[in-house]
Amino acid sequence: MPSSAWTHEAVVASFAMLVLAIESSCDETAAAVIEDGRRVLSDVVSSQIAVHARYGGVVPELASRQHLLQIQPVLQGALDEAEVTLDDLDAVAVTYGPGLVGSLVVGVNAAKAVAFARGLPLVGVHHLEGHTYAAWIEAEPDVDPGFPLIVLIASGAHTDLILMRGHGDYEVLGRTRDDAAGEAFDKAGRVLGLGYPGGPAIQRAAEGVETPLVLPRAWLGDSLEFSFSGLKTALLHKAQELGVYPPPPGGPPPDVVAELASAFQTAVVDVIATKAAEAVRRHGARGLVLGGGVSANALLRQECAARSPVPVIIPAPRHCTDNAAMIGVAGSYALDRGITHGLELDAVPSLALA
Numbered sequence: 001m002p003s004s005a006w007t008h009e010a011v012v013a014s015f016a017m018l019v020l021a022i023e024s025s026c027d028e029t030a031a032a033v034i035e036d037g038r039r040v041l042s043d044v045v046s047s048q049i050a051v052h053a054r055y056g057g058v059v060p061e062l063a064s065r066q067h068l069l070q071i072q073p074v075l076q077g078a079l080d081e082a083e084v085t086l087d088d089l090d091a092v093a094v095t096y097g098p099g100l101v102g103s104l105v106v107g108v109n110a111a112k113a114v115a116f117a118r119g120l121p122l123v124g125v126h127h128l129e130g131h132t133y134a135a136w137i138e139a140e141p142d143v144d145p146g147f148p149l150i151v152l153i154a155s156g157a158h159t160d161l162i163l164m165r166g167h168g169d170y171e172v173l174g175r176t177r178d179d180a181a182g183e184a185f186d187k188a189g190r191v192l193g194l195g196y197p198g199g200p201a202i203q204r205a206a207e208g209v210e211t212p213l214v215l216p217r218a219w220l221g222d223s224l225e226f227s228f229s230g231l232k233t234a235l236l237h238k239a240q241e242l243g244v245y246p247p248p249p250g251g252p253p254p255d256v257v258a259e260l261a262s263a264f265q266t267a268v269v270d271v272i273a274t275k276a277a278e279a280v281r282r283h284g285a286r287g288l289v290l291g292g293g294v295s296a297n298a299l300l301r302q303e304c305a306a307r308s309p310v311p312v313i314i315p316a317p318r319h320c321t322d323n324a325a326m327i328g329v330a331g332s333y334a335l336d337r338g339i340t341h342g343l344e345l346d347a348v349p350s351l352a353l354a
Helices: 049-055 060-082 101-118 127-136 181-191 198-206 229-241 254-283 298-307 325-336
Strands: 018-023 028-035 039-047 091-097 122-126 149-154 159-166 169-175 287-291
Touching (some): 018 060, 018 101, 018 325, 028 060, 028 325, 039 060, 039 325, 049 060, 060 101, 091 101, 091 127, 091 325, 101 122, 122 127, 122 325, 127 325, 159 254, 181 198, 181 229, 181 254, 198 298, 229 254, 254 287, 254 298, 287 298
Parallel strands (some): 018 091, 091 122, 149 287
Antiparallel strands (some): 028 039, 149 159, 159 169
């Protein structure tokens, strides 16, 4: 069965610091205060879903404007919730890439301002590394896999399989060649008239549904890469064939929409869970870590746990989506390795992990 986190002598470090963390890579403005590397004192997230829902996806310019409006109250909210002040902090961590450049700039500049004003160490965190370290949040000593680990990041912008040999030691084994899983879910949600974001809407529509409908899988030979554009197109054609798209007067039959949602979700999960388990076997991994918003999907969590030959570590759903707590934990481990950045730190929208 999946576990929320684990303890291992190579994983758990002894920190004595209070870190303010900031995340603004896409459409959530988030701040958190992390104590001693893993303990979350506060975790504040301001979501922009309502702002972007009418467009069926994130509009970068609107996102950056919302970050400007929300960054100060979110920062203050995190400090208040943690019952600390800027004078109590030991360091500042911030996402500096990858992501939307206008969104990243807001968080990076806010972090640099705090670090400069209080003379604090500043550490830039890779967004995917943050999703990886979500599994370290509030870790309990119930699972002990150790390194190496396979990390699956499935989100709106990424579907990556990563070999993690140790803290800060990564190798990307495969990634999507086109749409990320979350992006595919969003597009499928629009086709089926289920709204935005598509992932949670499709999961709700597919709940309890068993369907004979089978949509194609892109296996791409024996590679560990992904492709969802063909599946998306197949769904569109099937929705047109069954009279779901474009929506007829009075709306499409709910049972047909539910069957299509179930078939689409099953196809996505089948490929991801199979390739994740294969990556574990090929590289002799001792654990499989899931991260990113799509890893909150119940079927994906279930299938990864069922197919993996090693323990599966999955963060709580609220830490699968973008949040600052994961950035604070990743930043704490980076600081423990002596990694800091100067005030020249800038947003890097296409930042590579390895």
